[in-house]
Amino acid sequence: MPAIEIEALHKSFGRLEVLRGIDLTVEPGEVVCVIGPSGSGKSTLLRCVNLLEEPTSGTIRLAGVEVTDPDCDIDAVRKGVGMVFQQFNLFGHLTVRENVTIAQRRVLKRSRAEADRIATENLDRVGLADKAAAYPAQLSGGQQQRVAIARSLAMEPQLMLFDEPTSALDPELVGEVLAVMRGLVADGMTMLVVTHEMAFAREVASRVVFMDDGLIVEQGPPAELFGQPREERTRAFLHRVLEPTQVSESEIGAHLTD
Amino acid sequence: MTLTPRRRRRIIRVAGYVVFALAIVGFIAAADWGRLSDAFFRSDVAGSMFPEAITVALRNTILYTLLAFVFGLTLGLVLALMRLSSILPYRWFATAYIELFRGLPSLLVLFMVGYGVPLAFPDREIPGGVYGSVTVGLGLTAAAYMAETIRAGIQAVPKGQLEAARTLGMSHPRAMISIVLPQAFRIVIPPLTNEIILLTKDTSLVYVLGVTSTTIELTKFAGDTLNTKVNPTPLVVAGLLYLVITLPLSQLVRGLERRAARER
Ligand SMILES: Nc1ncnc2c1ncn2[C@@H]1O[C@H](COP(=O)(O)OP(=O)(O)OP(=O)(O)O)[C@@H](O)[C@H]1O
Ligand SMILES: [Mg+2]
Numbered sequence: 001m002p003a004i005e006i007e008a009l010h011k012s013f014g015r016l017e018v019l020r021g022i023d024l025t026v027e028p029g030e031v032v033c034v035i036g037p038s039g040s041g042k043s044t045l046l047r048c049v050n051l052l053e054e055p056t057s058g059t060i061r062l063a064g065v066e067v068t069d070p071d072c073d074i075d076a077v078r079k080g081v082g083m084v085f086q087q088f089n090l091f092g093h094l095t096v097r098e099n100v101t102i103a104q105r106r107v108l109k110r111s112r113a114e115a116d117r118i119a120t121e122n123l124d125r126v127g128l129a130d131k132a133a134a135y136p137a138q139l140s141g142g143q144q145q146r147v148a149i150a151r152s153l154a155m156e157p158q159l160m161l162f163d164e165p166t167s168a169l170d171p172e173l174v175g176e177v178l179a180v181m182r183g184l185v186a187d188g189m190t191m192l193v194v195t196h197e198m199a200f201a202r203e204v205a206s207r208v209v210f211m212d213d214g215l216i217v218e219q220g221p222p223a224e225l226f227g228q229p230r231e232e233r234t235r236a237f238l239h240r241v242l243e244p245t246q247v248s249e250s251e252i253g254a255h256l257t258d
Numbered sequence: 259m260t261l262t263p264r265r266r267r268r269i270i271r272v273a274g275y276v277v278f279a280l281a282i283v284g285f286i287a288a289a290d291w292g293r294l295s296d297a298f299f300r301s302d303v304a305g306s307m308f309p310e311a312i313t314v315a316l317r318n319t320i321l322y323t324l325l326a327f328v329f330g331l332t333l334g335l336v337l338a339l340m341r342l343s344s345i346l347p348y349r350w351f352a353t354a355y356i357e358l359f360r361g362l363p364s365l366l367v368l369f370m371v372g373y374g375v376p377l378a379f380p381d382r383e384i385p386g387g388v389y390g391s392v393t394v395g396l397g398l399t400a401a402a403y404m405a406e407t408i409r410a411g412i413q414a415v416p417k418g419q420l421e422a423a424r425t426l427g428m429s430h431p432r433a434m435i436s437i438v439l440p441q442a443f444r445i446v447i448p449p450l451t452n453e454i455i456l457l458t459k460d461t462s463l464v465y466v467l468g469v470t471s472t473t474i475e476l477t478k479f480a481g482d483t484l485n486t487k488v489n490p491t492p493l494v495v496a497g498l499l500y501l502v503i504t505l506p507l508s509q510l511v512r513g514l515e516r517r518a519a520r521e522r
Contacts, residue, residue, distance in 0.1 A: 052421055079427035089422035093440050103426035106436060148422075155426060 001064045003028045003159050003190045004049060009058035011044055018044045020214035022058070028158075031191045033201035033222075036211035037237055042194040045211070046163050049192065050074075050081050063158060079107055082152030082160040086167050088144040090136035090151070096123065097132040100151045108155065115154075122150040126180050142173030146180055153184075160184065162193040198241060202226055210234045303491040307483055314472065315479035316499050322461040322475060323503075325393040327454055330400030337405035339434075342412060352405065359402035364395075364460045371395035372467040388473045392464050400457055404450065411446035412438060448518065451511045455504050476500060 004026040011019040018041045026032050034042050047053040049060060051067055051074050059068045067077055091099050100119035104110045110118070123129045126146035136144055145165055152160060165181070166174040178200050184191065185204045195201055201208050202222045209219040210231075218231045229235045240247055261269075340352035359367065372391050375384060384390035415438050423433035443450075462477035469478055480496035 050425060052425065075424075075427050075429050078425055081425075083422075083425040085418055085422065087416075087418050089416070089418035091419060091422070091437055091441075093444060102436060103423075103428060106432055107427040151426070 001028075002026060002061070003030070003063055004192065005059075005061040006045075006049070007059045009045070009048060009060065010056045011041070011048055011053060012056045018214055019048070019055075022214075022216060024209065024216065024219075026159075026190065026192055028190050029188050030206045031185050031189075031193065031204055032207050032209060033205040034192065034194045034209045034211060035196070035198070035201060035237075035241075036217075040211045041214045042211055043163050046083075046161050046192065046194055049161060050078055050083060052083075075107075079155055080158045082149075082155060082157035084145070084148050084152060084160065084162045084165045086164040088136070088141070088148045088168070090144050090148055092136055094135075095132065096128065096134050096136070096139070096147050099136070099147060100154050103151070104154055118154050119150070122153045123147070125153070125183070126150045127176075140173060141169045142176045145169065145177045149177075149180055149184075159190045159192070162191065162195070164194050164196060166195070166197060196241070198226070198238075210237065212237070298490055298494050300489055300491045303483070303487045303489050304495050306487070307479075307492060307495055311476075311479065311495060311499060315474055315476045315496075316502070318473060319458065319461050319475040319500075320503065321389070322392045322396070322464055323454060323458045325389060326396035326400055326457050326461075329393045329397030330404050330453075330457070331450070333397060333401035334404030334408055337401060338408035338412060341405060341409050356402045356405050359399050360406075362399070364399045365463045365466065367399050368392070368395035368463050369466055371398070388464070388467055388469060391467050392461070395467070396457060396460055396463075399460075400453060403456075404453055407446050407449045407453070408442065411442035414445050415441045445518070448511045448514045451507055451514065455507050455511075458500065458503050458507075 002025045004024065006022055006024040009019055009022040009024075010017070022045060024032075024045075034045065036042050044053055048055050049062070049067075055068055059066055061067070062077055062081065065077055066072060067074060090096075091102070094102060097116070097119055100122060101112075101115040104115040104118060105112065120129060120132070123132055126149055128143060128146055128150065131139060131143065131147070136147070139147065149165075162181070166177050169177065174197070178197065181191075181193070181200070182204060193201075193205075205222045207219055208222045208225045210217045210225060210229075210233075212233050217233050218225065218229065225234065226238065229238060236251075240251075337352045337355060340348040341356070343349055343352075368391075371384070371394050375391075375394075384394055386393065419437055419441065420433055423437040424430070428436065461475050464475050465478040465481075469475065474482070476496045476499055480492035483492040484490055
């Protein structure tokens, strides 16, 4: 049974149609990276998967459970789906330990002792066991994002969604977050990752999906998609992202004035 | 000697200080301090007010303030949540309530609660006598102000906080209680403390409900003493006792605001 099964997904904000018919399947254990220009609908797609955005039409099934069914208990489904945001979204009034235990306690009804034990395990895994008593504001961006990952992992999800987890980080902090994510890949976690880190996608993805203007333009193994893109739009996007210093004025529609 | 710009600025500043100081000294010197102190600072009159000024009047003022504050805070929280609800009639009700009670003088509301409610519900009465009526009468108005403050506080909590909580499987109410409201209240503690200060002063309106010697508060107590002693010293005593409550509170607000600014 696929971990994610999306069929004919449409999403509009008012009159703006952001997703225009997405079909995507992610098998258990797959790592699928979604790339594409700004505004192409990558975040919206990800947020539809756990219903942070209500799809306009189409169906989404997670491990066989149709979340787009109005009778679906979405809170129960979300327990098994971790999500990591660009802006970390750690709970500012709680310590690192409390961030990692609160949902375990309130949602999974684990005892304090058990929640603490699992929190320590997961903080250890992201290399931040010594920061358990700190508040999010006292941590660097990279540390905050690692705590956010630990917070999701403590719920023992079957699937993790990442929305540009390193885009808000100073360049020297990107590596530590990617290292943690690489560890998850090695453990066989099923992951859907929106990212601008092309090197990361090339290295860990089982499949790369290129989106533009609300549609999946093409998808395939990273070697293929990066090596021999079939679509002109993919080629143009990769050129801009991978060789930003090579982009000429004519390509961006600039005109020389005299 | 030439007047450099810096020297000129300094001269202007010193001149400003001098004029300011002269104005204050002149004002103080012009007042007739002998007559003033005979009228407003009579120690015998002041002495006669104690200990009741503290054991009854100040105590009741604080009690009325706290009761109205707790009532107003609770109702204000409910109104704020209704105001932000996705259910239209709730939003309408909350908006209408807030507009209405922010537009009415506290005195009028107190009056209506004190005299209107017994007429409307002849077989029932607000429990707690005057204490109950004050709680409701001042709390209704305070709730309208606090609802707006709390709403702003909730909206100041980034949307990602609620999203992260929901993503972890928390229900909407659970996410509000565990994640959003604690952060919202942290944001609105300074304005809510200001609300306590305003309420403290509004308790001076309680006399319209007809208070007795046990339910009397500071202003009425001072007014009564003024009438019997035919001397305004009680007003000064009452004023000082109000400051005993409000000055520490405003100090607290400032401290809290400084702390909040540091945490940004
Ligand atoms: N809540 C919303 N209301 C209205 N429009 C929205 C909303 N969320 C997103 N959009 C619009 O939908 C389009 C797609 O947004 P989305 O965030 O999915 O793009 P993205 O591919 O993630 O881009 P980026 O790389 O910049 O994050 C954009 O034009 C955006 O302005
Ligand atoms: Mg995005």
